[in-house]
Amino acid sequence: MKVSVLQENLAQGLGIVSRAVSSRSTLPVLANILVKTEDGRLRLSATNLEIGITCWIGAKIEEEGSTTVPSRTFSDLVGTLPNAQVDMSLNTQSQNLNVNSGPSNTDIKCIDSQEFPPMPKPELDGGAEFNVKDLKEIIRQVVFSASTDDARPVLTGVLLVIEGNKLIMAAADGFRLSVREAELSQAVEAPIRAIIPARALMELARVAGDGDEIVTMLLPEGRGQVIFRMKNIELSSQLIEGNFPEYQQIIPGSHTTRTVVSTNAFLKACKQAEIFAREGSHIARVNVIPGNEMQPGTIEISAQSEETGSSEVFVDATIEGDAVLIAFNVRYLREALDVISTPNVALETTAAAAPGVLRPLSEEGFLHVIMPMHLGN
Amino acid sequence: MNIIILPDEVASQIAAGEVVERPASVVKELIENSIDAGASEINISILEAGKKLIEISDNGEGIERTQLITALARHATSKLRDANDLYKISTLGFRGEALASIASVSRFSITSRTKNSLEGGRVIVEGGTGGKLEDIGTTVGTLIRVEDLFYNVPARLKFLKKDPTEKRQIDAFVTRYAMAYPEIRFRLTQDNKITFQTSGNGDKREILSSLYNPEIAKQMLVVDSGFDQISIKGFISPTNLTRSNRQAITFFVNGRWVQDTALTSALIQAYRTMLMVGRYPMAVIFLEVPPELVDVNIHPAKSEVRFMDQGAIFRGVQGAVKRALLAFTPVPELQNQLRWSSMAETINSEFDQGIKPPPIGTLDDDSAKSVDGPIDKGDQNPLPVEGVPLLRQIGQVGASFIVAEGPDGLYLVDQHAAHERILFEKFMKMQKDKIPSQALLDPITITLSAEESNLLEDNLPVMGKLGFVIESFGPKTFRILSMPSLLIGSDPERALRVVIEDFEEDEKPFHDQIEAKIIARVCKRSAVKAGKILSTDEQKALLLDLEACSSPRTCPHGRPTMIHLSINLLERQFGRKGAR
Ligand SMILES: Nc1ncnc2c1ncn2[C@@H]1O[C@H](COP(=O)(O)OP(=O)(O)O)[C@@H](O)[C@H]1O
Ligand SMILES: [Mg+2]
Numbered sequence: 001m002k003v004s005v006l007q008e009n010l011a012q013g014l015g016i017v018s019r020a021v022s023s024r025s026t027l028p029v030l031a032n033i034l035v036k037t038e039d040g041r042l043r044l045s046a047t048n049l050e051i052g053i054t055c056w057i058g059a060k061i062e063e064e065g066s067t068t069v070p071s072r073t074f075s076d077l078v079g080t081l082p083n084a085q086v087d088m089s090l091n092t093q094s095q096n097l098n099v100n101s102g103p104s105n106t107d108i109k110c111i112d113s114q115e116f117p118p119m120p121k122p123e124l125d126g127g128a129e130f131n132v133k134d135l136k137e138i139i140r141q142v143v144f145s146a147s148t149d150d151a152r153p154v155l156t157g158v159l160l161v162i163e164g165n166k167l168i169m170a171a172a173d174g175f176r177l178s179v180r181e182a183e184l185s186q187a188v189e190a191p192i193r194a195i196i197p198a199r200a201l202m203e204l205a206r207v208a209g210d211g212d213e214i215v216t217m218l219l220p221e222g223r224g225q226v227i228f229r230m231k232n233i234e235l236s237s238q239l240i241e242g243n244f245p246e247y248q249q250i251i252p253g254s255h256t257t258r259t260v261v262s263t264n265a266f267l268k269a270c271k272q273a274e275i276f277a278r279e280g281s282h283i284a285r286v287n288v289i290p291g292n293e294m295q296p297g298t299i300e301i302s303a304q305s306e307e308t309g310s311s312e313v314f315v316d317a318t319i320e321g322d323a324v325l326i327a328f329n330v331r332y333l334r335e336a337l338d339v340i341s342t343p344n345v346a347l348e349t350t351a352a353a354a355p356g357v358l359r360p361l362s363e364e365g366f367l368h369v370i371m372p373m374h375l376g377n
Numbered sequence: 378m379n380i381i382i383l384p385d386e387v388a389s390q391i392a393a394g395e396v397v398e399r400p401a402s403v404v405k406e407l408i409e410n411s412i413d414a415g416a417s418e419i420n421i422s423i424l425e426a427g428k429k430l431i432e433i434s435d436n437g438e439g440i441e442r443t444q445l446i447t448a449l450a451r452h453a454t455s456k457l458r459d460a461n462d463l464y465k466i467s468t469l470g471f472r473g474e475a476l477a478s479i480a481s482v483s484r485f486s487i488t489s490r491t492k493n494s495l496e497g498g499r500v501i502v503e504g505g506t507g508g509k510l511e512d513i514g515t516t517v518g519t520l521i522r523v524e525d526l527f528y529n530v531p532a533r534l535k536f537l538k539k540d541p542t543e544k545r546q547i548d549a550f551v552t553r554y555a556m557a558y559p560e561i562r563f564r565l566t567q568d569n570k571i572t573f574q575t576s577g578n579g580d581k582r583e584i585l586s587s588l589y590n591p592e593i594a595k596q597m598l599v600v601d602s603g604f605d606q607i608s609i610k611g612f613i614s615p616t617n618l619t620r621s622n623r624q625a626i627t628f629f630v631n632g633r634w635v636q637d638t639a640l641t642s643a644l645i646q647a648y649r650t651m652l653m654v655g656r657y658p659m660a661v662i663f664l665e666v667p668p669e670l671v672d673v674n675i676h677p678a679k680s681e682v683r684f685m686d687q688g689a690i691f692r693g694v695q696g697a698v699k700r701a702l703l704a705f706t707p708v709p710e711l712q713n714q715l716r717w718s719s720m721a722e723t724i725n726s727e728f729d730q731g732i733k734p735p736p737i738g739t740l741d742d743d744s745a746k747s748v749d750g751p752i753d754k755g756d757q758n759p760l761p762v763e764g765v766p767l768l769r770q771i772g773q774v775g776a777s778f779i780v781a782e783g784p785d786g787l788y789l790v791d792q793h794a795a796h797e798r799i800l801f802e803k804f805m806k807m808q809k810d811k812i813p814s815q816a817l818l819d820p821i822t823i824t825l826s827a828e829e830s831n832l833l834e835d836n837l838p839v840m841g842k843l844g845f846v847i848e849s850f851g852p853k854t855f856r857i858l859s860m861p862s863l864l865i866g867s868d869p870e871r872a873l874r875v876v877i878e879d880f881e882e883d884e885k886p887f888h889d890q891i892e893a894k895i896i897a898r899v900c901k902r903s904a905v906k907a908g909k910i911l912s913t914d915e916q917k918a919l920l921l922d923l924e925a926c927s928s929p930r931t932c933p934h935g936r937p938t939m940i941h942l943s944i945n946l947l948e949r950q951f952g953r954k955g956a957r
Contacts, residue, residue: 151868175815175865245819281813281862306810329815329862353816371818373862375811 001065022048036066146198147173200237257321284330400427411435442498481505647698652935794932814844
């Protein structure tokens with residue numbers, strides 16, 4: 001293999017794929033990045049057997065070939081090279097990769113690409129297409145609700161359902177639930193239902209650019225895999241097997257109090273309460289006080305800690321229904337408010353022991369359910 | 378039916394059954410009499426585990442010749458005058474039963490002289506009968522010989538244990554009294570060999586050495602505390618020095634050895650979270666309580682007591698023990714145990730000496746086992762420091778231990794044990810107030826066996842306090858609606874199941890402690906497992922949380938959370954200093 005690339009492109013590509021390099025694996029080749037000439041470009045791939053990331057960069061190819069380069073060494077080296085052309089040539093016999101740029105000349109010991117796990121090329125037909133920006137927003141609104149605990153693996157994933165041109169993503173960690181619905185520009189032929197690891201979606205959001213690019217999602221039959229493909233980047237992930245909880249049953253069908261507040265003011269109040277929320281419990285009270293002829297409605301968000309002190313914040317609110325005092329994990333509130341981009345948000349409640357629902361005002365499609373807390377008796 | 382009044386001898390023999398159960402109880406009664414008589418020297422001589430002969434001589438005040446016969450009568454005592462005296466007993470004896478009882482089941486002789494008379498007297502009694510006073514020359518004090526104990530009560534003789542067991546029990550009594558009365562010189566001779574003696578110089582530690590062994594005696598922690606008119610003093614083992622049973626726990630109340638399971642449990646409770654399951658501390662505790670606040674007249678053997686304010690005494694004992702422990706719980710330091718394989722030989726030979734069985738037995742039948750074996754001996758000197766030093770996270774080994782640096786070397790922290798401790802203390806702290814509970818999105822349904830559901834049913838209120846909301850959901854089926862928010866991230870069902878597992882024998886009597894027990898178990902279940910890779914931030918957070926704990930050095934079940942490799946040790950091991 002003999003290729004020339006621009007340092008800038010190589011560094012960027014390595015930055016993207018190295019996120020899938022497995023740092024602790026018994027398989028040494030997984031600490032390496034596959035470097036391979038492919039269709040007139042240079043392919044960089046890494047996988048930890050759960051998530052695989054590939055990035056293609058422009059290259060001048062003199063001789064086709066492939067090898068796997070230790071990720072750390074390669075990234076560190078490329079980072080120090082000048083912003084100029086980098087020439088690489090592989091001695092197939094010794095698997096030494098010579099990296100040459102201006103005055104610097106290095107040899108890196110590599111591992112034969114034969115040892116790298118195969119990363120099959122997907123059929124590009126029949127996938128669902130998204131605008132990258134939209135998909136990133138959808139991901140942002142649901143992934144944080146997924147569980148990080150492996151005790152119930154399905155909850156570490158995000159449920160994805162597509163029927164016709166309707167998409168639903170849902171994530172829940174046992175205490176809260178995010179559901180996001182969206183419309184696809186193009187309907188899919190066969191309905192899709194899969195649980196994608198939240199981690200993979202977070203990586204996807206991270207590596208995908210910000211442009212108006214199109215991302216195609218594929219679920220090749222019988223492979224238990226999902227593949228997201230963009231122009232220069234591809235991310236694949238194993239799917240999670242199992243049954244996702246029937247989340248529709250969890251969403252309350254009604255409420256007795258509806259509180260509309262400024263998203264920003266509510267978020268700030270929560271951040272302040274979080275400072276004081278009792279160590280280890282994050283408990284904050286939300287006191288919903290309806291208004292009357294004399295006074296507008298208000299919500300009081302309060303928290304206290306034996307060590308730190310206490311905090312109360314009042315936020316003006318438009319309240320329909322009864323007064324209610326309910327406690328939540330303030331971190332859950334904050335994380336949900338953080339992903340709501342409308343100026344106002346509605347909090348729907350029924351009783352202290354019943355779930356609360358957050359919905360962005362005047363924007364259909366997103367809702368967040370939070371289970372309340374209470375103090376033991 | 379023909380009802381008769383039993384002849385005196387028979388009545389005495391029946392009464393004797395309660396006071397004199399075995400040779401050791403004779404020894405106990407006679408020692409108590411000598412102590413009551415103000416003796417400063419007591420010699421005990423035993424043949425054939427006391428079955429052949431028990432002889433006790435003292436240099437106490439003695440008994441007037443003319444009173445000797447009376448002393449042998451039932452209910453004859455010089456220590457009580459009327460019933461009111463019963464409420465403020467300051468002597469060890471008071472029932473006036475011992476001499477009569479012992480004399481009725483043995484060939485008995487008592488020789489005594491007071492300092493006021495030039496001649497002593499002697500009375501010889503066989504099976505409670507006979508009893509003629511003769512004059513005899515003797516020193517001031519009393520000599521009692523009990524021969525052929527139970528010769529006339531074969532049933533009792535049959536129930537005596539094998540000689541070694543009976544001997545151990547005699548040892549136990551003598552050594553414990555020696556401990557309580559360090560200013561009295563004791564000498565115990567068994568089958569013509571001196572097996573135990575004290576100097577009478579008042580040094581309790583010296584007696585501890587002969588009670589256990591010098592190594593252990595050195596490590597015992599001092600308890601010295603009290604409240605109101607009550608004083609609590611003594612010695613307790615540090616947490617690394619344990620036994621497999623409670624036999625090495627001794628209580629004295631006003632100089633009387635008592636065997637009170639409640640007091641013993643109170644003491645064990647103070648160690649609660651610091652000892653491994655199934656391990657027990659060693660302790661000798663002396664309680665001084667105003668006589669009117671304690672009732673010793675509960676059982677003829679006078680080994681049980683009842684306090685006016687039982688709760689206050691228990692709390693006092695617990696507090697005193699906890700204070701002593703907190704001040705002295707060392708971080709186990711890997712000193713001599715550290716063995717690099719290449720050096721194994723050299724180091725082994727030096728350090729395998731150590732564990733000597735304690736010379737003194739216990740009152741248990743299976744004491745033979747406990748004597749030979751399980752004494753944990755650590756090699757550290759207790760550091761009088763609380764808490765743990767500030768630790769700087771370095772990394773994780775084996776996905777189980779966090780490596781950290783402290784001011785004095787390297788610390789290895791067991792992530793599971795440490796997390797267990799952290800959760801436990803957070804729970805206990807919140808418990809004072811109320812424990813926050815987080816509702817589940819999707820209630821978890823569990824089905825149990827009939828017995829398990831009863832247990833769960835019983836403990837539902839406790840679980841409620843801990844933040845579990847559980848409802849009955851059909852026969853033997855329950856739903857978990859809410860769990861403690863502290864345990865978010867772990868499986869509520871697993872955590873819940875700990876309450877339906879068997880509680881050890883041990884854990885039952887203290888129902889007021891059931892909460893802490895359950896909490897400790899829940900924490901154990903929910904704590905991060907060994908084998909889990911932790912991020913750098915998680916490791917740092919764990920160390921920080923551990924530093925904030927008040928007993929950070931052990932998990933709630935008593936395993937150490939960390940071991941320490943001091944700079945000193947490392948230097949030695951690398952041959953930089955004091956090369957061996
Ligand atoms: N070693 C002794 N020295 C002096 N007096 C003794 C001794 N042993 C017993 N006595 C006297 O004999 C009495 C009866 O003893 P005992 O039967 O043990 O009853 P108690 O000890 O309950 O009074 C005692 O009250 C005491 O006056
Ligand atoms: Mg007596």
